[in-house]
Amino acid sequence: MANLDTISRTSVVGSGYMGGGIAHVLALAGYPVALADVDAATAEKSRDRLITQAAQYESLGLFPADAAAAIADKLSAAPSIEHAVSDADYITEAVPEIVDVKLETLRRISGSARPEAIIGTNTSAIPIDELAKEVHEPSRFLGVHWMNPATFIPGVELIASTYTDAETVDVAELFVRSLGKITARVADAPGFVANRLQFALYKEALAIVEEGTATPEQVDAVVSNTFGFRLALFGPFAIGDMAGLDVYKGAYETLEQAFGERFAVPEVLTTLVEQGRLGVKSGRGLLDIAESDKDALLAYRDNAYGRLSALRADLGPAPGL
Numbered sequence: 001m002a003n004l005d006t007i008s009r010t011s012v013v014g015s016g017y018m019g020g021g022i023a024h025v026l027a028l029a030g031y032p033v034a035l036a037d038v039d040a041a042t043a044e045k046s047r048d049r050l051i052t053q054a055a056q057y058e059s060l061g062l063f064p065a066d067a068a069a070a071i072a073d074k075l076s077a078a079p080s081i082e083h084a085v086s087d088a089d090y091i092t093e094a095v096p097e098i099v100d101v102k103l104e105t106l107r108r109i110s111g112s113a114r115p116e117a118i119i120g121t122n123t124s125a126i127p128i129d130e131l132a133k134e135v136h137e138p139s140r141f142l143g144v145h146w147m148n149p150a151t152f153i154p155g156v157e158l159i160a161s162t163y164t165d166a167e168t169v170d171v172a173e174l175f176v177r178s179l180g181k182i183t184a185r186v187a188d189a190p191g192f193v194a195n196r197l198q199f200a201l202y203k204e205a206l207a208i209v210e211e212g213t214a215t216p217e218q219v220d221a222v223v224s225n226t227f228g229f230r231l232a233l234f235g236p237f238a239i240g241d242m243a244g245l246d247v248y249k250g251a252y253e254t255l256e257q258a259f260g261e262r263f264a265v266p267e268v269l270t271t272l273v274e275q276g277r278l279g280v281k282s283g284r285g286l287l288d289i290a291e292s293d294k295d296a297l298l299a300y301r302d303n304a305y306g307r308l309s310a311l312r313a314d315l316g317p318a319p320g321l
């Protein structure tokens, strides 16, 4: 049975944007965090930066009282990668998204870490199987994809490679959840789920701008105030089931006429509509939402959207955007 008894000391290799945020979360949870970077001086500067940032977050009420002192107590700057990982039980790799840099770093990490130490790479899109080839004892290696900024985004993707031991995934999931994060296990495909979808959207948004349909500012306003607003609370399939898959099918037919194969009506959608599985309005859609939950779900939705609108009104517009 997976448990956290085996994790007491952690290390973050690559103490930049993501590694720094992950180090904040680990330190706030009470774990010693050994920071490593390109050299000792950079690791030391990162430690200073993270303590200063923690004090700022604390003053803003984003971190608990005394967070900066607690983080200062837990963060250390290691003289080397090898030194940082030598006695760590859980190691985060967060060096730049350059395959050769990651492979070399993972070779160094896994060559110096204890064989039972778990190593999680924060890669955005590189298949874990590809990175595993340079990892000594790859059964303890997996993708642990935190989102930017790691401190405040709740979701973390967990990606096992062909070599990852099931126990490793279980312990990593238990650990990341114990840090207050929401984990999702996904298969080892390039971009996993988050970036595969995020970058598909981004490319279509660029096409909209390039063809003159909207400016970048208009695209951002539409997305953040329409379906992006909904995505803060529900995923695309829940949203589709609440909208009505017959409506989705009709919209795809229009888009297919305009844009061709790229927007062809998905076969699964045609099948569901033919079966009368339109979503909440017909009892079932792509998801198995129980009929008995329908009213409560829609009531939850309306309340959540109303409260999210109030929060956004309270926050006001983002400066400069």
Ligand SMILES: NC(=O)C1=CN([C@@H]2O[C@H](COP(=O)(O)OP(=O)(O)OC[C@H]3O[C@@H](n4cnc5c(N)ncnc54)[C@H](O)[C@@H]3O)[C@@H](O)[C@H]2O)C=CC1
Pocket: 013, 014, 015, 016, 017, 018, 019, 036, 037, 038, 042, 094, 095, 096, 097, 098, 101, 105, 122, 123, 124, 125, 146, 147, 148
């Ligand atoms: N920035 C983002 O929005 C997100 C990035 N990621 C992924 O996280 C990883 C890190 O990205 P960022 O934090 O944005 O990069 P970053 O550039 O902010 O930080 C990378 C850190 O690694 C250090 N570094 C570079 N080469 C090194 C080496 N050979 N050994 C040790 N340290 C080295 C750098 O000095 C820097 O401190 C990448 O794989 C990236 O794709 C994942 C989610 C979001």
Ligand SMILES: O=C(O)[C@@H](O)C(=O)[C@H](O)[C@@H](O)CO
Pocket: 123, 124, 125, 146, 147, 148, 149, 194, 195, 198
């Ligand atoms: O957006 C995020 O935080 C993650 O999905 C990422 O990995 C980033 O997109 C990164 O790839 C570039 O910011």
